[in-house]
Amino acid sequence: MLTGLLLLSTGFVSYGQQSICHGTATSVYKVDALENGGLGTIGSVYVWTVLNTGFSGTIGYVNPPSTNQVTVNWGNTPPGTYTIQVQEKDAVSGCLGPVQQLTVDLKSAPQPNLADTVACVNPVTGVLVDPVLLNSGVPQAGNTFLWTLNNVPLSGNSNTLVATQPGNYAVTVTHTATGCSGTDTATIGVSSVAVAYAVVKEAFELYQAITVTVTQGSGDYEYQLNDGPFQSEPVFYVNKSGSYTINVRDTRGCGEVPLKVNVLNYPRYFTPNGDSYHDTWNITGLPNPEKAKITIFDRYGKVIKQISPKGRGWDGTYNGNPLPSTDYWFVLDYYEDGVQKEFKAHFSMKR
Incomplete structure (x- = not known):
């Protein structure tokens, strides 16, 4: 019974x-x-x-x-x-x-609704660039609010909280009339713009690697060469002289930083046949081109021509007379980062 x-x-x-x-x-x-x-x-x-x-x-x-x-x-x-x-x-x-x-x-019990988010921090100090506003989504009237950060209670009894540091946040909302409560949590992660530098390895190689190294920052980064697509790998291969810009972008929206590098290379051949394509030979994209000079030799070491990177280049003649198709050597004297350097190699003339 x-x-x-x-x-x-x-x-x-x-x-x-x-x-x-x-x-x-x-x-x-x-x-x-x-x-x-x-x-x-x-x-x-x-x-x-x-x-x-x-x-x-x-x-x-x-x-x-x-x-x-x-x-x-x-x-x-x-x-x-x-x-x-x-x-x-x-x-x-x-x-x-x-x-x-x-x-x-x-x-009925209160149902707070917090959202995970990512805050941008200074890549060196780790301090939040801007505070984050957490909103419980529950009206202030008729409720009490207890906020915690990493399980430590915070002061205040508001339905919103201005967070000034990353971590695991929680809010417990209690309805004053019924005593019923509800809790929700949110994590504020961190990200930042990168502190980085780029270097070019093996100057004058046919294909040169531009490598980006991030030294400080807590972001997830992607990389862009000039106006090309972004990629996850921090390495680019180029084969033309000139100035390049690599943009390092945080994928979580904390900004990007541009890095500039100068790639040094030279043409492996030229064709002085009057068709306006590769009719002259020169080296462009050098730093401080006004201080650089290029001396061209034949295979026996005879000086054929001395040219400036800022000039028109060599047209394949000696004293106005066309020279034969063969290999020619050169010595490049130039300045990079205030240091005088010399580079020697050869190229082909094809008629």
């Missing part, structure tokens, strides 16, 4: 109505707590039901095969009034005993 509906989750006997907050995971209910060592009447089965159609949770037995104690998982059941019903069923006759009901008032 049913002897009472005991609400174990709060530890008191309730025969009529219970109030709980929406978002409560489970409640435990028990009947005939004094029978058979707490397992209910011998030979009886208890039939449990939540009568309302809005119930979207589950009912499970605590100590099967005993059925006198259940857990009700309210799941995503919306706030409202629900009725839990239990009947004792005789195992022999199958007859159902008296109905016992408990009305459950599932009260």
